[in-house]
Amino acid sequence: MPTRELPGTTALVTGASRGFGRAIAIALSSSGAHVVGVARDRVRLEELRAQLGGTFTPVTADAADPVVAGQLLDEHRPRTLVLNAGAAPLARPVHRHTWQTFSRNWEVDVQHVFNWTREALLLPLEPGSVVIAVSSGAAVNGSPLSGGYAGAKATIRFIASYAAAESGRNSLGITFASVLPQLTPETELGAAGVAAYAARQGADIPAFLDGFGPPLTPEQVGTAIVDIVTGPGDGRDAYLLTAAGLSPMQ
Ligand SMILES: NC(=O)c1ccc[n+]([C@@H]2O[C@H](COP(=O)([O-])OP(=O)(O)OC[C@H]3O[C@@H](n4cnc5c(N)ncnc54)[C@H](OP(=O)(O)O)[C@@H]3O)[C@@H](O)[C@H]2O)c1
Secondary structure: OOOOOOOOOEEEEEOOOOHHHHHHHHHHHHOOOEEEEEEOOHHHHHHHHHHHHHHEEEEEOOOOOHHHHHHHHHHHOOOEEEEOOOOOOOOEOHHHOOHHHHOHHHHHHHHHHHHHHHHHHHOOOOOOOEEEEEOOOHHHHOOOOEOOHHHHHHHHHHHHHHHHHHHHHOOOOOEEEEEEEOOOOOOHHHHHHHHHHHHHHOOOHHHHHHOOOOOOOHHHHHHHHHHHHHOOOOOOOEEEEEOOEEEEOO
């Protein structure tokens, strides 16, 4: 497969107001794409617009709303779609969850990946388009203080691989992949998770992080997403992501 160029193309990133999504939007913009960033926090999106200028279009919306997915894909037809939005799980052991708190990441993270993936296949996006869903290392390792988070993120990996197979079966030429970042304290969601696991171990946060090695930064996530989008492709549909970089998964 040839390498892909970003200048002159549109990328759409969900959850672009902070954390990984913000860094992904900046990396895609720096590589020449016009970026449409979707999130609910209008103020943070406007701050990013002030930083990136006319190369960034902020859209204040709930990414889990199926109408939002349909409308924005119809309007923007992005060549790059990054499904990154995710709810911060309530950090409690399983028996302290209710079904509503346990299923939060299914209602937000999974529902949004399902809706946008479905729309991308039905439209369909142009051949050569790339859709990346942000899963988590928790999809492999579990996350016992995060309710249904790990299972939700495992399902996101499955949805991306099912969509990759459908794209192939129907000769759509759309690449679907998932990325599984390791836990990092460098975002609001990750910092809350690290604090919860450190407290459970009775450790302070620096001591807890000691065993982790260098933390994955949002900037590294942005670079990794650009690498997948612009790279030649290796036929894989899932990648682990740590501070050491991307590793294709079996
Ligand atoms: N940080 C980690 O350690 C880690 C590790 C593995 C995977 N991940 C995954 O990486 C993704 C990004 O996480 P992060 O660490 O960057 O978290 P974060 O700093 O909390 O950012 C989450 C982003 O998702 C957006 N969002 C949440 N619900 C939304 C909704 N209904 N509609 C639109 N946007 C929504 C938030 O924007 P608004 O609040 O403005 O809507 C925000 O921009 C998530 O899917 C997360 O599960 C994170």
